[in-house]
Amino acid sequence: MKNRQQLFVRRACAAAILSAAGCASAATYYVAPSGSDAAAGTLAAPWATIAHAQAVAAPGDTVYFRGGAYVFHGGVNACASMTDTVNAVALNKSGQAGKPIRYWAYPGEKPVFDFAQMKDNCRVKGVSVTGSWLHLKGLEVTGAPQQPGNLLNNESWGVWNSGSNNTFEALDTHHHMGPGMFIAKGSNNLVLNVDSHHNYDPYSKSGAGQNADGFGVHVGANSPGNVLRGCRAWANTDDGYDFINAGSAVTVEYSWAWRHGYYPGTTTSIPAGNGNGFKVGGYGGAYQAGAPQHVARFNVAFNNKAAGFYANHHPAASYFYNNTGVNNRPDFNMLGVDPSGAGIALGILRNNLAWQGTLVSNVAGADAANNSWNLASVSVTSADFQGASLDGWDAARLPDGSLPVLPNLRLAAGSDLLDKGVNVGLPYEGTAPDLGAFEGSARVTAFADATARVRVAQSGLTLNRATQQMSGTLSFTNTSTTTFDGVLMLRLDALTDGVALVNRTGSQGGAPTLTLGAARLAPGQTLTFPVVFANPAHAAVAYTPRLFAALP
């Protein structure tokens, strides 16, 4: 008799058993604003502080932070003087190669580390990372302060790093009185899909606003491998990305910068704020032998007070490939310095696109070819782009943290900027690389999130035992006064690991999508999507349904 049951459950459980057997032995812990460090650190009984989590966590472990505010009122150390520095969070325990310690947001939630209430009367590092092999993901970090009346210092810092082999992923670091993300030392750090914005240092001794970059990388010599990828910087009072005094090569790619050098949220210039999108190197105007060649590629800079891409008196020719600059002053400025201290043009520029504003300065004498400004056969107009808007670049990121997909500044079919670049060893479509940051002219549809304007009904699931697939429906009833007419897209965010949407028509940021090409959803009407899942582990299916409407 027992055999019948075993036979019956064998197929049902095989995948789950295999899955369980494959689990690593690393521990998983949980922290929540309402938790207690005397608790067990489980999902049901989370801890309260990251400090306690670090004390317990070992290499390979993961610490999840539940959503909500983690408000800090003081540093872990005290100000010894008004020029001292305190840390609010001090991550000084390292992981190991292949076994990082992970400090991650709980899936689908947003933990906010808020330092704005701190009154420590000296410089503040909101999150100070001196350990290595750490992975921070999905955290919001805000409010690292300076104190009014203390003008003895320059900036405070949102996230400050001196470790190596760390990954900073999908962080939102903002409204600090200093840089949002600062790499002071270390090698092989990856800053991935991080947003840094609205940072402003009003109480810096060097001048209000002069030190609040979005991202600063200022490592010394022999510190290779630091990469910024998929990042956004905007509305910071100084520069978007600043590599001044970096003694080792830094790579910034697939990243955006706009509206720097102004009081955050305004177009009012702040006098001390430099206002460059990408400041790629330099040593304060001085020549330095052996300076590294930085790499800036596939980036976009627009509407910055100063240069979009700036060599900043760097003594070596950095690589500028496939960048787009629009309406900066200028879009590309390749001012370098020679051993005598004289200004020269230095840079290796290929396949870049400059449009509006002042296009270039200090490029005569630089190694520049196949850029929009030095190709007689091309002209740049708004017709070259699927969309020319410089608004909306701060749109929500995709579920995996990658940049939103916008038509803005992507080349349109028929543009004379297509295939006008030169092969620099990077992937491209067509007969030659295109000019600018976005390769190809594949049509991109801009979507607006309509989820807040619909009511969602999620049916139960039923099993097809022949296919082992689970089916149900998702219905959206339009609760707004707007008719959604055209392409509608369902996206399932944070779908349970191991569960797949079988009838997906695409994906966006790692989340499966189901698109209806010609839909109409009038006020009060209901639209139903069928959903079919493969769920071999028989997990409880979880996801966040979102509905998007294509913009005309």
Next chain:
Amino acid sequence: MKLFLRPLLLVLAFACGGAWAGPAYRVVVDTGAAAGQWGWLDFLILGQAAASPVHATLGGFAGIDGDGTAPILAGDAATTAGGAVLGNGAGWNEFALWTRFGGRIGFDVLFDVDPRAGAGSTLEVALLDAAGNYAVAPGDVLAFALMPGTDPVVTATDAVTLPEAPAPALVGAGLALLALARRRTAARGGLAGSA
């Protein structure tokens, strides 16, 4: 077997007095199409993380021709004196009885549905062979689609009849099972929702 929908009002739905108590049904399944086979009368609820809590109290079984094989329980399921209580607290919640097919099998279902907003759940009833495949034509013989705050939608094959409202005694039995289910749910507290 041709599927057809039976509007709730043509079936039997009645309030049982409890804050969550939903409708109750007396179900009869004709298993003649699988006559001679042994297999499982299977009850399944697939769990979703966003689902409102649901419990189905199963009892009043008649026509089960077993050989002593123990029932199958998986996930959020527990036996009772006269049947079982099946919830939606895990990913896969199942109760199955071993029987020889051929006759008419009857049972009662009493639903306990949290009316608060959340995703729905569906109780599926199927005739399965020993390996868990459909014993007759592909698909469930009966399904109750439950959405919080709305009436269940019943989908059934021609093999199923839902003849009449349960007798008061059955209602009483169902309420007793419901009370037991609540006590069991409360006792298991922290495990609810784990897959």
